[in-house]
Amino acid sequence: MADTRNSIQVENVVASSSINQEVDLRALAEDLDAEFEPVQFPGLVYRTQNPSVAVLIFDSGKVVCTGAxxxxxxxxxxTDTVQTLRELEVDAPQSPPVNIQNIVAKADLQRRLNLNATAIAxxxxxxxxxxEQFPGLVYRLDDPDITVLLFGSGKLIITGAQHRSESEAAFTNIQTQLSKLGLLEGGQREYPRNVQ
Known part of the structure; x- marks a missing residue:
């Protein structure tokens, strides 16, 4: 069985933090030139360019970073957002704690999967x-506590990790299980040729 862990790519990291105080989002939106549509979403959406992420700021002072x-x-x-807030005279802590909530990664088994057989096995x-509802199979692992979406193409979406190593462990776990069950046999994935 080939080690294909290097095919794991992080697509999104979601994290939370707090500036430990309530904020006036309407005034802050103007100062930051950020999106604030409270009828549609209760938070302010501040987009940074480098790195390109969305930082969501709520009136409670909670901060959520997504898209990293x-x-x-x-x-x-x-850190950059908090520094900008401090420059706007918001009394935010210099280095607020950051809690990783979820890492979403994609990977590739480089084999096609029979999802019917996989579900049973x-x-x-x-x-x-x-x-008929969704083209993928949803598999919940116990160790680590991760959810993996498997597709017939052999591509995977791994979600629920808080460290990249957990995504890698989930990939190794699923790859080992599928191999032991004989579901990764048959060589590399083949793509249909154009028929003229």
Missing amino acids: KSISDVHEAI LGLEAVEYEP
Whole structure:
């Protein structure tokens, strides 16, 4: 079995923080040139360019960072946002704590999967598979506590991790299980050729 962990790519890191005080979002939106449509969404949406993420600020002072491609991008975006708030005379802490909530990653088994056989082999109690509703199979792992979406193409979406190593462990876990069950046999994925 080839080690394809290097195919794991982080697509989104969601993290939370707090500036430990209530804020006037309407005034802050003008100062930051940020989006604030309270009828549609209760938070202010502040977009940073480098790294390119969305920082959501709520009137309670809670801050959520989404769209980052790495944990270091999260820290940089929150640090830069807090520094900007401090420049606007918001009494925010210099280095607020950052809590990683969810890492969403994608990976590729480089093999096609028969999702019907996979659903049965993995055990119906841990699997949700309704192809008429959604084209992927939802598999909940216990160790680590991660959810993996498997697609017939062999592509995976791994969600629920708080560290990249958990995404890698989930990938190794699913790859090992599928291999032991004989579901990764048959060589590399083949793509249909154009027929003329």
